[in-house]
Amino acid sequence: MQVNRWSWLLALVLMLTLSSNSWAQSKPAPASVAFQLKMADLLKSDLGKSIPLDQVTGGPGGAMAEAFLQAQTIRGVVSLPDEVGEFMMMQGDQLPMDIYVEMSFGDSSEAKKALETIEKELKSNSDIREEGDLRYFSPKGKDANIAIILGVPGKVVFLSDTYKHDAANFDNVTPAIKQAMAKMGNAPAGIFLDFDQARPLIKSGLKMARQGAPPAAVPFFEIPSNISLLQLVGNPGKEPALALTAVSPDEEKAEMLRETLQGLVGMGKMALGQAPPGNPQAKFVNQILGQMKPTREGNVVTLSISKIEGLEDILP
Numbered sequence: 001m002q003v004n005r006w007s008w009l010l011a012l013v014l015m016l017t018l019s020s021n022s023w024a025q026s027k028p029a030p031a032s033v034a035f036q037l038k039m040a041d042l043l044k045s046d047l048g049k050s051i052p053l054d055q056v057t058g059g060p061g062g063a064m065a066e067a068f069l070q071a072q073t074i075r076g077v078v079s080l081p082d083e084v085g086e087f088m089m090m091q092g093d094q095l096p097m098d099i100y101v102e103m104s105f106g107d108s109s110e111a112k113k114a115l116e117t118i119e120k121e122l123k124s125n126s127d128i129r130e131e132g133d134l135r136y137f138s139p140k141g142k143d144a145n146i147a148i149i150l151g152v153p154g155k156v157v158f159l160s161d162t163y164k165h166d167a168a169n170f171d172n173v174t175p176a177i178k179q180a181m182a183k184m185g186n187a188p189a190g191i192f193l194d195f196d197q198a199r200p201l202i203k204s205g206l207k208m209a210r211q212g213a214p215p216a217a218v219p220f221f222e223i224p225s226n227i228s229l230l231q232l233v234g235n236p237g238k239e240p241a242l243a244l245t246a247v248s249p250d251e252e253k254a255e256m257l258r259e260t261l262q263g264l265v266g267m268g269k270m271a272l273g274q275a276p277p278g279n280p281q282a283k284f285v286n287q288i289l290g291q292m293k294p295t296r297e298g299n300v301v302t303l304s305i306s307k308i309e310g311l312e313d314i315l316p
Contacts, residue, residue: 028172029079029197030174031079031098032078032080032194032197032201033079033080034191035075035192036181036184037073037188039072039073040072041236042188042189046237047236053069057069063117064117066114066117067113067114067118068114070105071105071114076101077173078097081097083200083201084204084208085204093145098162099160099163100170100172102156115150115154118148118156119150125139126138126139134149135150135151136148137150145160145161145162146160173194176228180192180231187234190231192231194229220260222260223257223260225253226248226257227257228248229246231246232245240304241307241308242308243305244303244304245302247299251299254298258294265289268285268289269290272286272289291305292304
């Protein structure tokens with residue numbers, strides 16, 4: 001079904017998440033979110049092997065899902081809206097954000113077959129227009145602001161109508177994100193969120209969350225104000241396997257953040273004490289929490305995980 005296939009792709013881009021006759025002539029605001037994933041490396045890791053991919057590829061749109069999983073790398077940038085209400089009013093194939101995502105495939109026979117599958121699926125479920133060697137596929141019969149581009153050798157591009165196809169779009173990020181990505185090294189996974197750039201959306205979300213929230217939750221609403229940039233870098237099989245790093249505006253706010261995170265870890269451990277003995281979910285979470293010891297250096301707070309074991313025991 002065409003709805004299922006397009007919905008699957010939208011879900012992929014939105015998680016770490018075209019108007020055929022209307023194109024913006026200027027780039028959107030610098031992206032507040034950027035991500036870079038070496039899918040081949042991630043899927044070959046012990047963590048990747050423990051994920052039941054057959055459940056992803058076995059349902060509606062499974063052929064499309066399996067084809068996209070053949071991508072060697074996925075990278076993208078996202079400019080978020082100012083109001084959380086824009087997500088709540090999201091309808092169909094109109095994304096409330098500016099987005100540009102590129103999936104790169106190799107030249108293996110599996111990669112070529114995957115690209116052929118993607119093209120076949122899109123042809124039967126999309127409105128198509130051409131610009132030179134590029135073909136733009138948008139949801140068939142829909143008033144959409146998104147499209148998939150084929151025609152770039154070895155690549156599939158997903159974009160909103162605020163972007164033209166151009167690799168330079170990946171430079172449309174904030175200076176903080178650009179600096180953080182430059183330090184990522186060869187890690188196969190990195191997700192970056194500029195809280196300062198996304199501050200209007202964060203404030204809007206917090207305002208909504210505070211309504212009816214229990215008094216005990218109120219202190220945690222201050223966490224975002226203590227963060228300027230948040231990054232998650234994954235390096236399965238290396239040390240650390242996962243590192244969550246928060247850059248605070250100053251050392252005082254960084255220490256407040258460290259203490260809050262330490263409190264959350266402690267609360268999690270206490271809650272696990274109520275779990276039945278031998279519960280696999282509790283055992284997995286406990287080994288993760290046991291490694292979480294927030295540390296601070298200047299205005300930077302870090303949470304690291306050395307090993308992620310037992311995931312296969314809790315997945316369906």
